[in-house]
Amino acid sequence: MPFQLLRSEFQRCLNLFLPPACLLCGKKLPPGFLATDFCPECRAGLPQPAPARCPICAVAHRTLAPASHHCEACLRQPPPFARVHAVGPYAGTLQEAVQRFKYHGQLPLERPLGILLAESLPSRGKPCPDLIVPVPLHRDRLRERGYNQALQLARQVGRRLSVPVEPNLLRRIRATASQQGLDAVTRKSNLRGAFAVTAPLSGRHLLLVDDVLTTGATARECAGVLRQAGAASVEVAVLGRA
Numbered sequence: 001m002p003f004q005l006l007r008s009e010f011q012r013c014l015n016l017f018l019p020p021a022c023l024l025c026g027k028k029l030p031p032g033f034l035a036t037d038f039c040p041e042c043r044a045g046l047p048q049p050a051p052a053r054c055p056i057c058a059v060a061h062r063t064l065a066p067a068s069h070h071c072e073a074c075l076r077q078p079p080p081f082a083r084v085h086a087v088g089p090y091a092g093t094l095q096e097a098v099q100r101f102k103y104h105g106q107l108p109l110e111r112p113l114g115i116l117l118a119e120s121l122p123s124r125g126k127p128c129p130d131l132i133v134p135v136p137l138h139r140d141r142l143r144e145r146g147y148n149q150a151l152q153l154a155r156q157v158g159r160r161l162s163v164p165v166e167p168n169l170l171r172r173i174r175a176t177a178s179q180q181g182l183d184a185v186t187r188k189s190n191l192r193g194a195f196a197v198t199a200p201l202s203g204r205h206l207l208l209v210d211d212v213l214t215t216g217a218t219a220r221e222c223a224g225v226l227r228q229a230g231a232a233s234v235e236v237a238v239l240g241r242a
């Protein structure tokens, strides 16, 4: 019996005794769903991207500005990345899923979250990235958490886009205080010199992957060093845009 068939048969038997449940609400999943899925209701209930947002950094416009308007931060200092792709605002069930994945070790969430992230990227009319680069964790933080959530997501996206993931290209060379609770200015200085690129990147088109983008300080710092190392372009993919 081919391995694939054996596996699906095994999954079928397993489902009889242990029906797969939604990773978010815990409800029994309809037939055909995997144990690592969100149920259709939870998927439909995920927060949707703001209709009017900055075309570069994806921040929701506070006023009813046209969608083509750049936000104040991007106008004041154009970021080194071309644009941010976000699944949706960092709120509601999306925020809950990210927090469970990132802080509570609920690793099976990487699959449905990775699928959402891959689906949020434009499928046509854009050159595919040559390489996917996750935002790195410092080794102390990695030891504490046991995994880098950005790398797990990057691998899921890479598999779906058939684009290689390069986990060691970007290194965090300096441990930084947590960005949580810091204002935008402090976040920026907190990250200065925290990242280094380990290989030349002449002309490469990169996709930088992280879980959440808040002020954009991390993405700016990472994209900056990647561009300095010769990257032709950097786009950013995140689950939640705060």
Ligand SMILES: [Zn+2]
Pocket: 022, 023, 024, 025, 026, 027, 038, 039, 040, 041, 042, 043
């Ligand atoms: Zn559900």
Ligand SMILES: [Zn+2]
Pocket: 054, 055, 056, 057, 058, 059, 070, 071, 072, 073, 074, 075
């Ligand atoms: Zn912007």
